[in-house]
Amino acid sequence: MSNRLQITAASPDPALLTLPWQLPLENWPEDLLAALPRGISRHVVRFVRLSGRVIAIKEIGESVAFREYELLRQLERLQLPAVEPVGVVSGRKSIDGEPLTPALITEHLPFSLPYRALFSQYLRPDTATRLVDALAVLLVRLHLNGFYWGDVSLSNTLFRRDAGAFAAYLVDAETGDLHERLTDGQRAYDLEIARVNVIGELMDLEAGEILDSTVDIITVGDMLVVRYDELWQELTTSEWFEPGELWRVQARIDRLNDLGFDVDELDMSTDIDGTRIRIQPKVVDAGHHHRRLMRLTGLDVQENQARRLLNDLDSYRVATDRQGEDEAFVAHDWLTNVFEPAIRAVPRELRGKLEPAEIFHELLEHRWYKSQEGQTDLTLAQITPDYIEHVLAHRPDEQAIIGLDTATLRALDGEDEPDDDVIDDDMILG
Template sequence: MEQLQITSATPNSALLDLPWRQPLAGWPADVLAALPRGISRHVVRFVRLDGRVLAIKETSESIAFREYEMLRQLRKLEVPSVKPVGVVTGRLSDTGEPLEAALITEHLAFSLPYRSVFSQALRDETANRLIDALAVLLVRLHLTGFFWGDVSLSNTLFRRDANQFAAYLVDAETGALHRELTPGQRDYDLELARVNIIGELMDLAAGELLDDEVDEIGIGNSLVERYTELWEALTGVEAFHTDERWRIAARIDQLNELGFDVGELSITTDIDGTTVQIQPQVVDAGHHSRRLLKLTGLDVQDNQARRLLNDLDSYQAATERQEEDEQLVAHDWLQNVFHPTIRAVPRELRRKLEPAQLYHEILDHRWFISERAQRDVPMPETVASYVENVLQHRPDEKAILGLAPGDEPEAGPEADYFHYAAADPDDDPAG
């Protein structure tokens, strides 16, 4: 007779209290967490346990262990993916019938499946931001040698990252890690992604969850274009004359601006030494987030980090401390600006957004109300306005940028803010 077995790198005895003798589809509501779920070929449920939310998926034992190990490897490689918790096997029903194994992962806080992002009939520009995020994720996976084999919006979770989104891999069931992917493997993943995305968007359109102006095929094709541009920027070979060595630094600056650090460059010259070729050999995502973490200890998404670093630079200039040690200035900014701003938001409302995203939106709101008032609005006044007109009207975990026309509040100053927040990020005056 089989016995229940829980395999986990971080064992938690509270897992034993869950109703493993029942099929997952029949688990009682009192143990479940009401969170939006994406489409899955398996039964998936969320539970609250010891202050955490866990996602539990029923599948075969071999697949559960394979995906568990794959997710552990991806986490070690610092690829954006859900955190594996464990695998439960040896499940039997009350009548002694064998039940499927269960893979347990930690729910990604402040994240949503794509169908929830589109639950308000969002616009074309929001769809493009999701595709941009997925393209970046796919490039990062391919750079590590990961072949996904099932790329889709359904197998991805999205979190806000300033005015963009950040994408996280959820389902690694079909994935495989290689030392390096062949062009054929990358092309297969990319074409599969294009076809799946078009199909998923057409499904949303059939359910009237897409704005009429959204071009499903165009968005699917744009993933290929975005991926190709980013891949070329990160791996392409650039040739120049020896008297243009400044272009090496310019190439590194370009990659930093894209959010990648350059760990290693290949630099070669031709036979007569007049032409130089450079090609990035090792690139790591998270340039801005690593810099902010080093300066302040804040661990945030890369676009959020870029925005916070810009505010830190503004603080340094405003206090005329450009010549001082940057780490000391960053400490003062953290203590005198960032933390007081977050603490000024009522505690019960802070859970609606991550602190970095909250600060980013407050900065956006400050720019907006300052422009409208034709004066520089101080931060305490900005926070009060943001809380009253924006934050308190936002539902938890579903406060999504990019609302469609007609979904904004009908009256009050917050209506204008929602329109501004939905604007193209390239138009963001705060950079």
């Protein structure tokens, strides 16, 4: 270990030097720490406020820290769902000159929660199923890009709400490895690790009387395998059809889009006598709805949230009889006249409850239920006060620190653009 403190980072923050690296992480002063929910970890982990953001610091062996840092950087370049690496601190020594364990630093993922925190919030009985579904999607995306995880579990994953479902993010890559392509055996072994770990974690929740007693734990674990296999087959399997069935090419693309994946290229060929055509997605990328919404509005949200917002945008287009108008112009008006007013109507002290896109999704859900209940069509403006009073006000805060796109910030703060370098005190919890 080096005799001097060394910080390795792609974009080093000078404020990192002000942290008390001469102290073991478990002894860091409370005034530096952010009181955020932590998952189970083999290592000491702390959340720390730094330069208007929150970072996660994990004490871990030097070689493992550098390896995980590089893996997370590669996942970031591949645009895969994982925590963002900040750097590695090595050469730490105590005040008495004793060596201290190096530390890996990552960005805290805003509005994310470990699975145990989610179950402690008295969610619906199908929460376990929805988390496993999100984990299956994450695992497929990683495997498609050649990443072998090696320790797939709910504990090594963070979850963000996504229009009634969840989006999963890898948070621990120390056992992972990146290959050009995974073999079927590597995928199967990773999936079996996931199944066993998930079953064990749910049993632990059951023993602590946290998990709903009606949940069949073994079935939920097996569902992870089923969901993974279904998604993998849809994304990678070849399909044969007759020359007169060319419509099935677009149907296959539409199915993949509905799953949230884009097809960059299709490999098409015929059999020997030319009577049948074979198609296979050659390059598949996730985030179809997210990219469309981002292009139209600038909103950077989860995939299911994007799908829900786009549906409302399409409804707005029909309601205003503007089907023949340029989609970008209609999207701008929807953002200005529908989304932004709805978000600004939420009191500032309640905006840390959920992400803005999730609040908008819940507003749409609340409007539907209230319209059904009263047998009349209600506007968002009419139901927003009721939603705020009876739903949002009773939700736990899930915001750690704001890290939102420009369009959402404009929705929150009106026409005045916020200074990117300034974060209000009431935007930080803990």
